[in-house]
Amino acid sequence: xxxxxxxxxxxxxxxxxxxxxxxxxxxxxxxxxxxxxxxxxxxxxxxxxxxxxxxxxxxxxxxxxxxxxxxxxxxxxxxxxxxxxxxxxxxxxxxxxxxxxxxxxxxxxxxxxxxxxxxxxxxxxxxxxxxxxxxxxxxxxxxxxxxxxxxxxxxxxxxxxxxxxxxxxxxxxxxxxxxxxxxxxxxxxxxxxxxxxxxxxxxxxxxxxxxxxxxxxxxxxxxxxxxxxxxxxxxxxxxxxxxxxxxxxxxxxxxxxxxxxx
Numbered sequence: 599x600x601x602x603x604x605x606x607x608x609x610x611x612x613x614x615x616x617x618x619x620x621x622x623x624x625x626x627x628x629x630x631x632x633x634x635x636x637x638x639x640x641x642x643x644x645x646x647x648x649x650x651x652x653x654x655x656x657x658x659x660x661x662x663x664x665x666x667x668x669x670x671x672x673x674x675x676x677x678x679x680x681x682x683x684x685x686x687x688x689x690x691x692x693x694x695x696x697x698x699x700x701x702x703x704x705x706x707x708x709x710x711x712x713x714x715x716x717x718x719x720x721x722x723x724x725x726x727x728x729x730x731x732x733x734x735x736x737x738x739x740x741x742x743x744x745x746x747x748x749x750x751x752x753x754x755x756x757x758x759x760x761x762x763x764x765x766x767x768x769x770x771x772x773x774x775x776x777x778x779x780x781x782x783x784x785x786x787x788x789x790x791x792x793x794x795x796x797x798x799x800x801x802x803x804x805x806x807x808x809x810x811x812x813x814x815x816x817x818x819x820x821x822x823x824x825x826x827x828x829x830x831x832x833x834x835x836x837x838x839x840x841x842x843x844x845x846x847x848x849x850x851x852x853x854x855x856x857x858x859x860x
Contacts, residue, residue: 603674603691613673614693623697630763631825637761637770638831640754642745649742649773650831651735651818655785657703658808660765661688661695663793664702696764706792707762710784714758721783728786731809735778735818743834760785763825771818778818 603613641650657663666674666688674685674692688695713719758771758781771781786807793806807816815822821830828839837852 603689603693613689614691616673617693619693622694623701625697625700625764630761630768631827634759634761634768634770634824634829635836636748636750636752637754637759638829639745639748639834640752641770641772642743642831642834643747644754645772646744647742649737649820651771651773651778651781651820652822652824652829652831653732653769653771653781653816653818654822654824655767655769655807655812655816657765657806658804658811661690661699663806664688664699700762700764703762703765703767706785706788707760707767709788710767711755711758711760713784713788714760714780719780721779724787725783726786726790728790728805728807728812729783731813731816732782733813733817735773736820737773738820738830738832740832742832745834758784766825768824769818781818 604615606612606615638650641648665686668686671684671686674689676683688698756772758769758777761768761770767785769781769785771777789806793803795803820832821828823829823839826838826842827836829836
């Protein structure tokens with residue numbers, strides 16, 4: 599009920615109208631999809647006969663994981679008769695929310711990337727129970743698409759690449775068993791460490807990763823919907839899913855991807 603932070607109150611102001619945009623955390627999100635596509639493309643150039651797998655995890659009830667300063671909680675209050683509901687967690691609809699939450703999600707993914715690249719880490723001895731719901735990788739059949747040369751000089755991350763868009767954590771990896779085990783466990787292991795119970799905490803909390811959603815979306819696959827786009831790493835194709843496939847949107851957005859040769 600406090601999520602609509604743009605609706606003006608009796609004063610004519612809303613919570614978002616009271617935000618000083620210059621003091622908001624910077625949230626750079628537009629390049630996430632580009633980085634994923636470049637990684638896939640370069641991996642195919644360097645490994646023409648190896649499957650490339652995608653996985654996506656997201657925080658369950660993401661913004662409700664972050665408390666806010668109590669003085670700001672009073673600004674997110676809704677009054678119904680004699681009762682007032684005070685939201686002490688980050689409201690979904692407030693302007694600074696994406697930037698504030700990205701401070702956490704960027705940190706999680708950066709730590710996971712460091713864990714991927716740590717040669718001393720073995721998932722067989724240090725793993726996460728949150729990863730138990732992840733199924734075996736799903737592969738497609740048919741020939742691998744041929745990647746043309748890029749106009750930019752980049753080097754793909756050979757182990758696992760982790761990217762993040764606010765609360766969506768995306769992984770790209772080659773279909774080698776040692777990489778798959780790391781891709782399956784790294785982010786859940788970091789989340790375990792950050793959201794573990796404190797001392798003898800008795801508050802009942804939901805897992806940071808929803809088991810059912812993790813099983814459906816987190817499974818490593820060659821084709822997966824990432825940030826609203828259906829990416830097929832075997833064919834090297836990208837398109838909007840059927841439910842989002844509006845002719846004008848497709849025509850406008852696909853022009854942007856032609857520069858990559860997709």
